[in-house]
Amino acid sequence: MGETRKWVTMGDVAARAGVGKITVSRALRTPSKVSPATLEKVRAAVAELGYVLDETAGALSSQRSRIVGALVSTLEDSVFASTVRGLTEGLSEGGLQLLLSATQYDPETEAALIPTILGRRPEALVLTSADHTPAARDMLNRAGIPVLELWELPDHPVHTAVGFSNRAAGAAITRHLVETGRRNIVFLKVDRTHDARGALRMAGFLNESAGLPGSQTHHVPEAPGATAPDYGAQGLREILERLPETDAVICTSDIIASGVLCEAQRMGLEVPGRLAIAGFGDFDISGDSGLALTTLKIDGYAIGRRAAELILAPGAMEPLRIDMGFTLVRRATT
Amino acid sequence: MGETRKWVTMGDVAARAGVGKITVSRALRTPSKVSPATLEKVRAAVAELGYVLDETAGALSSQRSRIVGALVSTLEDSVFASTVRGLTEGLSEGGLQLLLSATQYDPETEAALIPTILGRRPEALVLTSADHTPAARDMLNRAGIPVLELWELPDHPVHTAVGFSNRAAGAAITRHLVETGRRNIVFLKVDRTHDARGALRMAGFLNESAGLPGSQTHHVPEAPGATAPDYGAQGLREILERLPETDAVICTSDIIASGVLCEAQRMGLEVPGRLAIAGFGDFDISGDSGLALTTLKIDGYAIGRRAAELILAPGAMEPLRIDMGFTLVRRATT
DNA sequence: CGACTCGATGGTATCGATACCATCGCTTGC
DNA sequence: GCAAGCGATGGTATCGATACCATCGAGTCG
Numbered sequence: 001m002g003e004t005r006k007w008v009t010m011g012d013v014a015a016r017a018g019v020g021k022i023t024v025s026r027a028l029r030t031p032s033k034v035s036p037a038t039l040e041k042v043r044a045a046v047a048e049l050g051y052v053l054d055e056t057a058g059a060l061s062s063q064r065s066r067i068v069g070a071l072v073s074t075l076e077d078s079v080f081a082s083t084v085r086g087l088t089e090g091l092s093e094g095g096l097q098l099l100l101s102a103t104q105y106d107p108e109t110e111a112a113l114i115p116t117i118l119g120r121r122p123e124a125l126v127l128t129s130a131d132h133t134p135a136a137r138d139m140l141n142r143a144g145i146p147v148l149e150l151w152e153l154p155d156h157p158v159h160t161a162v163g164f165s166n167r168a169a170g171a172a173i174t175r176h177l178v179e180t181g182r183r184n185i186v187f188l189k190v191d192r193t194h195d196a197r198g199a200l201r202m203a204g205f206l207n208e209s210a211g212l213p214g215s216q217t218h219h220v221p222e223a224p225g226a227t228a229p230d231y232g233a234q235g236l237r238e239i240l241e242r243l244p245e246t247d248a249v250i251c252t253s254d255i256i257a258s259g260v261l262c263e264a265q266r267m268g269l270e271v272p273g274r275l276a277i278a279g280f281g282d283f284d285i286s287g288d289s290g291l292a293l294t295t296l297k298i299d300g301y302a303i304g305r306r307a308a309e310l311i312l313a314p315g316a317m318e319p320l321r322i323d324m325g326f327t328l329v330r331r332a333t334t
Numbered sequence: 335m336g337e338t339r340k341w342v343t344m345g346d347v348a349a350r351a352g353v354g355k356i357t358v359s360r361a362l363r364t365p366s367k368v369s370p371a372t373l374e375k376v377r378a379a380v381a382e383l384g385y386v387l388d389e390t391a392g393a394l395s396s397q398r399s400r401i402v403g404a405l406v407s408t409l410e411d412s413v414f415a416s417t418v419r420g421l422t423e424g425l426s427e428g429g430l431q432l433l434l435s436a437t438q439y440d441p442e443t444e445a446a447l448i449p450t451i452l453g454r455r456p457e458a459l460v461l462t463s464a465d466h467t468p469a470a471r472d473m474l475n476r477a478g479i480p481v482l483e484l485w486e487l488p489d490h491p492v493h494t495a496v497g498f499s500n501r502a503a504g505a506a507i508t509r510h511l512v513e514t515g516r517r518n519i520v521f522l523k524v525d526r527t528h529d530a531r532g533a534l535r536m537a538g539f540l541n542e543s544a545g546l547p548g549s550q551t552h553h554v555p556e557a558p559g560a561t562a563p564d565y566g567a568q569g570l571r572e573i574l575e576r577l578p579e580t581d582a583v584i585c586t587s588d589i590i591a592s593g594v595l596c597e598a599q600r601m602g603l604e605v606p607g608r609l610a611i612a613g614f615g616d617f618d619i620s621g622d623s624g625l626a627l628t629t630l631k632i633d634g635y636a637i638g639r640r641a642a643e644l645i646l647a648p649g650a651m652e653p654l655r656i657d658m659g660f661t662l663v664r665r666a667t668t
Numbered sequence: 669c670g671a672c673t674c675g676a677t678g679g680t681a682t683c684g685a686t687a688c689c690a691t692c693g694c695t696t697g698c
Numbered sequence: 699g700c701a702a703g704c705g706a707t708g709g710t711a712t713c714g715a716t717a718c719c720a721t722c723g724a725g726t727c728g
Contacts, residue, residue, distance in 0.1 A: 007455065007478070009684060020708045025686060035706060050476045055453040056399055057684035059390040060713045075418055081409040085436060097450060100434045102419060116431060119389040121341065142384045144341075229624035259623045285619055289593045290563035343714060354678045359716060369676060391714035394683050 008051045017045035028053055059121065068311060069117035070100045070126040071110055077253075079281050080128055082300035083150060083307075087126060090308020096123065103129065105194050111136040118143055124311045130154035130161070131196045146316045148307050151298075152197060153323060162307050162322045166197045169296050169326050170204025173250055173278050176294070176328055182248040182276055184214030188235045188260070189252060190228075191219045198252040201280070205250060214245055232259020240267075247275060248334070254279035254286045254295055261291055261333060276334040292332035299324065342385045351379035362387055393455065402430050402645060403451035404460040407439045411587075413615050414462055416634035417484060417641075421460060424642020430457065437463065439528050445470040452477055458645045464488035464495070465530045480650045482641050485632075486531060487657060496641050496656045500531045503630050503660050504538025507584055507612050510628070510662055516582040516610055518548030522569045522594070523586060524562075525553045532586040535614070539584060548579055566593020574601075581609060582668070588613035588620045588629055595625055595667060610668040626666035633658065 014021045019038060027034045027042035034042070045051070059065040068091055072080045088098050099120055103110040111133045117125065118139065124146040132140065140147045140158045147159040154161060170187075177185050187205045189198055202217060209215035220235045232251060236259070239246050251257040257279030261271060269275050279286060282297035303324050310316060348355045353372060361368045361376035368376070379385070393399040402425055406414045422432050433454055437444040445467045451459065452473065458480040466474065474481045474492045481493040488495060504521075511519050521539045523532055536551060543549035554569045566585060570593070573580050585591040591613030595605060603609050613620060616631035637658050644650060 007684095011684080021684090022686075022709085023707060026707085029686090033706080038706080050473070052449050052452045052473075054455060054684055056390060056393040056455050057713095058686070060394050060715090061684075061686040063686095063713065065390055075409060075415040076412045077415075078410045078412070081411075081415060084409055088435060097433065097435070097454075099431065101422060101431070115386050118386045120431075121388060121390050139384070139386075227618045227621050227623065229619055229621055233623035255618055255624075258619045258625070262624050262626070284561045284589055285563055285592045287561050287563055289561065289567035290589075290596050291592070292596070341714095345714080355714090356679085356716075357677060360677085363716090367676080372676080388714055391683095392716070394685090395714075395716040397683065397716095 007054065008049045009054070010051070013042065013045045013049055013051045016049060017041045065121045065123060066096050067099050067120050067122045068096050068124045068126060069120065069122035070098050070128075071103050071113055071117065072100065072128045073103055073105045075100075075102050078283055079298065079300040080151075083128065083304035086301040086304025086306075087308050088304075090305045091311065094308075094312040096311070105129075105192065107131050107133045107136065107194060111139075114139050124148065124316065126150060126307055126311075129194075129196070130157065131194055132158070146311060148310065150303050150307055151300075152200075153321060157319070157321060160310060160318075160320045160322075162303055162310065162320075162324060164298060164324050164326050165204075166200035167204040167207070169280075169298075170201030170250075171208040172204075172326070172328055173201075173280075173296055174205045174208040176330070177248045177250070177276060177278065177334060178208070178212070180276065180334055183212055184243065184245045185209055185212065185248040185250060186215070186239050186243060186246050187217045187250045188232070188239065188256065189217055189219050190222055190231045190256065192222050195252075201252060214243075216243060218242070228253060228255035229259030229262065232256040232261075233263035234259075236260045236263045236267075248278070249275065250278045252280055254281045254283045254291075254293055257293055257295070257333075258285065258291055261293065272332070272334050278334055282329055286329075286331070288331060294331045294334040295329050297327045297329050299327075341388065342383045343388070344385070347376065347379045347383055347385045350383060351375045399455045399457060400430050401433050401454050401456045402458045402460060403454065403456035404432050404434045404462075405437050405444055405447055405451065406434065406462045407437055409434075409436050412617055413632065413634040414485075417462065417638035420635040420638025420640075421642050422638075424639045425645065428642075428646040430645070439463075439526065441465050441467045441470065441528055445473075448473050458482065458650065460484060460641055460645075463528075463530070464491065465528055466492070480645060482644065484637050484641055485634075486534075487655060491653070491655060494644060494652075494654045494656075496637055496644065496654075496658060498632060498658050498660050499538075500534035501538040501541070503614075503632075504535030504584075505542040506538075506660070506662055507535075507614075507630055508539045508542035510664070511582045511584070511610055511612065511668060512543070512546070514610070514668055517546055518577065518579045519543055519546065519582040519584065520549070520573050520577060520580050521551045521584045522566070522573065522590065523551055523553050524556055524565045524590065526556050529586075535586060548577075550577060552576070562587060562589035563593030563596065566590040566595075567597035568593075570594045570597045570601075582612070583609065584612045586614055588615045588617045588625075588627055591627055591629070591667075592619065592625055595627065606666070606668050612668055616663055620663075620665070622665060628665045628668040629663050631661045631663045633661075 010021050010024050014024045027039050101113045126148045128150045130149045130152040149161045152163045218239050220231045261277050279293045279295040282295045286293040286295050344355050344358050348358045361373050435447045460482045462484045464483045464486040483495045486497045552573050554565045613627045613629040616629045620627040620629050
């Protein structure tokens with residue numbers, strides 16, 4: 001490194017180019033408002049000095065942070081990661097950057113993170129959950145910026161929602177199993193304290209399977225250190241012990257389903273002959289080259305992209321409720 | 335929406351609490367420097383007005399953005415996501431936030447993103463790649479902040495590196511296969527333009543397998559729309575056609591390995607009897623409850639955490655080169 | 669008892685870019 | 699030929715919090 005170099009300022013660039021500061025600002029922000037000759041001089045000075053516009057100062061004077069905050073439940077799940085990519089790509093077209101944090105599925109953590117994000121004066125706030133503490137809800141309401149809840153369609157969104165009906169999703173996968181002849185379907189659920197989406201899908205299952213006495217839910221307690229496939233494998237063993245008639249298992253994620261599928265193979269159960277397995281999310285490994293898992297596909301990228309569009313649109317403060325739907329992908333496990 | 339509400343400022347809070355602005359600032363930033371009684375008054379005023387500190391102004395006046403920039407190759411890969419979590423958690427203990435973007439493994443994209451991040455005047459910059467364009471390298475050098483390259487240990491790091499030797503990793507997995515009796519080992523590589531880590535692991539493989547005439551590399555071209563398991567499945571078919579003697583396949587990720595494993599099962603190949611399969615990354619699905627894949631485990635979370643520690647440490651400007659190592663996890667596929 | 673220390677608090681300048689308004693020079697139209 | 703119009707450019711105030719220094723009062727020590 002060497003000396004602790006101070007940042008070059010716009011004034012330095014202006015002096016170097018022989019123009020006023022404001023012209024440098026215009027050259028960088030709105031090049032069309034500067035004559036080609038001046039633009040060239042400024043660009044040369046910028047390049048020589050290695051100047052980079054200071055957004056911290058720009059944000060203050062223009063009262064526009066050019067930042068959008070995002071609170072995702074977790075990044076270690078490719079579905080949300082796709083949403084983040086969609087958001088980032090979409091927002092970058094409008095010159096906005098994403099300030100990201102993860103709540104680890106905990107509303108209290110979310111509530112603690114909201115002020116730290118709001119402190120950056122974001123122009124919008126995106127959340128991948130609709131489960132907020134009262135304090136969080138209050139902060140979101142007072143923030144005075146568009147708030148977008150993704151991956152759900154809550155009855156009472158804070159502001160705008162872009163997602164799909166988890167209840168309908170749970171019903172759809174159940175219907176598919178019923179239509180393919182299954183009668184003793186078990187919905188495998190990991191009991192997390194905060195899993196509103198999983199609970200809604202389970203509700204959809206319960207509603208759809210109401211007439212099937214052999215269909216039930218099975219709960220696996222959350223355990224520290226356990227991975228999603230562990231829950232699947234353990235769940236399957238318990239299910240077959242408790243409900244040996246079971247002919248189909250619905251999981252709340254493909255990763256859990258991978259545990260069910262691999263355990264079934266180890267037990268010598270024929271899939272889908274003896275047991276059908278359905279997942280959720282359509283991850284890479286679920287494709288035909290991999291586990292060939294029947295699953296519900298949600299286009300997380302599209303959700304993020306759509307959210308970005310809404311933020312950049314002129315009437316972003318208008319509340320909306322957008323259903324992005326889902327797709328049933330039938331593969332070899334049903 | 336309603337009226338375009340202006341943000342409450344520190345002055346409003348000060349007036350409400352009957353103290354000076356600066357006291358409000360201290361109450362929020364360094365509560366220990368304010369008397370308990372005053373602190374209480376300020377806190378009450380803050381709560382009543384719903385005030386949130388404006389970091390955009392704070393950053394300018396204190397010349398500290400409290401932001402760390404991060405450029406990851408992709409978020410849609412749980413290994414980097416873990417690193418991001420480790421970073422976020424570690425940095426939050428020092429009051430720093432992460433400004434994140436994804437380069438999609440493209441150095442040109444990286445070079446384009448660097449100025450946008452530098453514009454926020456971050457206090458450090460983290461990269462999950464050591465493959466930079468000359469222009470990018472130049473910007474990083476001039477930035478005057480700590481630059482951390484993760485997941486690699488380049489010969490000439492820009493500044494600080496926290497990672498492991500990909501070459502040694504490739505050698506280690508090869509050695510394991512040789513020690514377990516394999517002689518015709520194929521290293522399956524997806525030919526991405528920018529995959530320095532994969533190339534290094536392949537180099538480690540080539541070095542270690544030099545004395546084995548039956549050992550080779552097999553390249554699969556990158557194809558738009560293809561998923562990682564597709565590469566694995568396709569690769570295995572091509573390998574068995576071209577090199578029928580093959581008794582082991584090394585993949586550059588567990589997801590690719592999942593394609594190889596599932597394809598092998600479909601072809602009726604006994605694993606690991608007829609064919610051994612090794613992956614890379616130790617994803618959730620690779621565990622004993624899932625695919626039970628032999629793999630190299632890298633603790634991405636620890637890498638992120640360590641990087642955060644280095645950034646927060648007093649001598650953060652001292653270049654370092656930290657080897658976090660890796661672990662061979664032997665499971666059912668070798 | 670006075671000088672001194674220390675904790676608590678406030679006033680003012682400042683960070684760097686941008687908004688707003690003014691200015692300047694050149695073209696255009698009558 | 700002159701006023702109006704317009705593109706290009708600059709000066710100055712401003713955004714909101716914090717650094718720095720000053721102040722003030724209460725204790726402490728010799």
